[in-house]
Amino acid sequence: MSIIVAILVFLVLVTIHEFGHFIVAKWAGIKVNEFAVGMGPAIFKKQKGETLYSLRAFPLGGYCAMEGEDEDSSDERSFDNAKAYKRLVVILAGAFMNIVLAILAFFIVNMQSGxxxxxxxxxxxxxxxxxxxxxxxxxxxxxxxxxxxxxxxxxxxxxxxxxxxxxxxxxxxxxxxxxxxxxxxxxxxxxxxxxxxxxxxxxxxxxYDFLGSFKESINTCRYAYRSMFEFLGRAFKGKVKKNEVSGPVVIIKTISSAAKVGFSSVMFLLGLISINLAFFNLLPFPALDGGKAVFILFEMITGIKPNKKVEYIVNIIGFSLLMLLFLFVTYNDIKGLIK
The missing domain is CATH 2.30.42.10 (PDZ domain)
Structure with missing residues (x-):
């Protein structure tokens, strides 16, 4: 049961993030081809208007597939043909929804546990x-x-x-x-x-009061952001220890342990991971939403649209580096658990 709770936490985090992209893309008039909960083969699909809504077999991800986001498209409602400010808001909406989720999770904990x-x-x-x-x-x-x-x-x-x-x-x-x-x-x-x-x-x-709980939940998010900036500062100085960086294995283990403690512990971890996801997703690194936002801001400032091929290559390199980091952290997680 605790493993199921951990998987559900990841599913909620990603689904909320992708829903942010989805709902703002709809507002911006950008064509959304598919909104998927989970990854892998589809176990349920429903076409509604121009968008396919699907539930997929592996509950560890999800995506919002917008027309022309990662490929060339002549559709006038494609992501690439939308105004720059609309594309920027769509890109930032995922992280924004993770911040909203974190505030809600902390608020629930504050109201329940004080x-x-x-x-x-x-x-x-x-x-x-x-x-x-x-x-x-x-x-x-x-x-x-x-x-x-x-x-x-x-x-x-x-x-x-x-x-x-x-x-x-x-x-x-x-x-x-x-x-x-x-x-x-x-x-x-x-x-x-x-x-x-x-x-x-x-x-x-x-x-336990309502307004105080809400204010405290916002302050918890602010404190988390302050701590993450301090962490990045120490990382640039090479003062971060390996045990300070955790990957999915340790995170799942931590959520599983929290599930045995109670609902408030799970909600607090959900909020903490959500605010971390929002922060790191907004870093100006290729393949992350923050990296995509940099390209759009460059276009808004200079009036020059970045070369699609260059942007694609930069994102592939960034994604490859992220995968290497993911494998390294996961290896350290497993190594630490074996010890």
């Missing part, structure tokens, strides 16, 4: 926060000058701080107050290993 905001609910006795004079109901504004989006981000700021003392800015009764605080070392046991970490001794409020 969310922790940046207001302090409780303070441990004799903790650094207690000693520094932090009070219950204080709202955390910044930590060492940086504004956290989530309590999770605040915790990471505390753990990663190398200062002897840190500055915590809080809002109390409408007034901003700066407080010097010295985090203390604490330990936790995880699978027989003792892990050291820093803490202040504060507990956040847990809320």
């Amino acid at each position: 969310y922790t905001d940046l207001r302090i609910d409780k303070i441990e006795a004799d903790s650094p926060a207690y000693i520094a004079g932090i009070q219950e109901n204080d709202e955390i504004i910044s930590y060492n000058g940086k504004k956290p989006l989530l309590f999770l981000e605040l915790r990471n700021m505390i753990i990663n701080s190398n200062n002897e003392s840190d500055t915590l800015r809080v809002k109390r009764d409408g007034e901003l107050i700066d407080i010097e605080v010295k985090p203390e070392l604490a330990t936790i046991e995880d699978d027989g290993q003792v892990i050291e970490y820093k803490k202040l001794g504060i507990m956040p409020k847990v809320s």
Whole structure:
């Protein structure tokens, strides 16, 4: 059952992405030849108007086949003959729908399990926060000058701080107050290993309200994007470890484990993977939607339409590199599982 849940998560992610391309292509007047859920042989097909809707045997993909997207076409409603701005919106719509899906998934988790905001609910006795004079109901504004989006981000700021003392800015009764605080070392046991970490001794409020849940889901997406930009920065500097990059094998294993925990865990992972998919799909790399958007933006800025053959060759090279990366990551996944 957990494997089925993992497969369904992938199917939802891809279908929503392709539906974004599909619905905006229809709006733009671009001819869509087929909208498919799944890959491989068709097990169900229905022709409605000009578009074939199909359900295919392997539930690990899907596609929106637009006339003239990857081949020459004389049809006046082909993708290639549409205005540049319409083609750009169609290309970006897939990632946009993944962002919408992520916000919805996080919202459902927040409404079901509650969310922790940046207001302090409780303070441990004799903790650094207690000693520094932090009070219950204080709202955390910044930590060492940086504004956290989530309590999770605040915790990471505390753990990663190398200062002897840190500055915590809080809002109390409408007034901003700066407080010097010295985090203390604490330990936790995880699978027989003792892990050291820093803490202040504060507990956040847990809320379930509609608007707060929605705002928190957006902030979770913003934090995910911020983290991914930081990841790319470390990647360019060669500071990313192999175990920080996971492929489909590890992702399926993680989703399967989450399925055993409960619905909220699956929805949170769905949102996390969806926002990651949106981010990496928009990178200006050939064969990705971001790479296609670059060609369209070049046309919009210069008025020169890129050579179709050149674009095709660049996309083939980009796709080949992505496949090599996919195989490498999958190999490391399997190697890690065997160990």
